[in-house]
Amino acid sequence: MKSISIKDIAINTLYFLASMTILLGIWHLISVITKAEIPSPASTWVVFKELVADPFYDYGPNDKGIGIQLLSSLGRVSTGFALGSLIAIPMGLLMGSTKIGMKLLNPIVQILRPVSPLAWFPLGLLAFKASDGATIFIIAITSLWPTVINTAFGVSSIPDDHKNVGKAFGFSKWKYLTKIMLPFAIPHIITGLRLSIGIAWVVIVAGEMLSGGVGIGFFVWDSWNGLSLERILVAILIIGTVGLLFDKAFNGLQNAFSWDKK
Structure with a gap:
């Protein structure tokens, strides 16, 4: 690095x-x-200081501090992102390593990838009978595609020299996976995860606006209903800052596993 x-x-x-x-x-x-x-930055700053003065208060279902709202959203994003990654990485490995896998799965990816998270939400409600489950579902189903595509690209671009080494030493499929395929594909996988976490964080706002309850998306909608544009701007800044931190974290991880050692 x-x-x-x-x-x-x-x-x-x-x-x-x-x-x-x-x-x-x-x-x-x-x-x-x-x-x-x-509202101006100055007036928004005043409201921001009020919100962070007691970020974890809890006065009932529709009156919770910004800290509770943010942690609730982070929990849903983490769960949905993890579930999506557990599907995306094996799927991408299969697509990238075999022509049959690519021909069978790539059409599915290309059909489902452009679907809006709002279109998935009713199906999530039907399947999970709860808004929390539906929100996690739409995060998982919409955030996994960049990881699938980047993983497949990473695996499919393994040089023939690497493959020949595995054949020459008689590597088993498991040893080839762990010693050649995954090490070579990891930078591409992390790139996909970096894109996926960004999508997951975008989707959470739309999902919580639909589902209600607790979360930064619900906070934005509730602030709009209360005609508090300053609170909305504070939420936008918090959403953007968290997104930036996510990106920086995965960028650091990407640099750590990069093959460029200069």
Whole structure:
């Protein structure tokens, strides 16, 4: 893995701060143009401080702190993402390693991949009889496709030299899987997982808006019903920040397993 110097960290931090300054400037300009119909960063900051002052309060089913809402969403995303990955990785390995697997499964992938999570939600309710189960279902079914595709691509691009080594040493199928296929495909698998977690985090908001209950998506919808645009903007910033942290975590994992050792 390529080492990162203190200078690189400082430069990246400066770029990030400059990017956030641009975002805040555009936001403030929009607030001025709309005559504060879109709340300004300053007024949103006031509401943010109120929300994080006591993030874990619980005054009933429809009155919970932002921390409880966020943790509830993270739990659903983690469960749905894990279930989707357990399906996606073996499916991608099968598609990438055999022509029969590719011909049989690729049409299924291409038909189901574009389907909106909102279209899956009624089926999830029918199958699981509960909104939580339906939300986890739509996360799993919509987030697994990038992992399937990237895993299949990684396996199918294994060089012939690697395959010949396995044949020359008489590797069993299990040894070939663990010593050649998976090590070569891992960077591609992590790339797929990185894309999948992003989709999972996007889907959770739509799912919780439909299902209600507890979660950051429900918080957005409830804030809209309460005509609190500041709370909606706070939720948007939290959703974006968590998404950024997810991406950075998988980017670090991807770099750790990258074949580029420069």
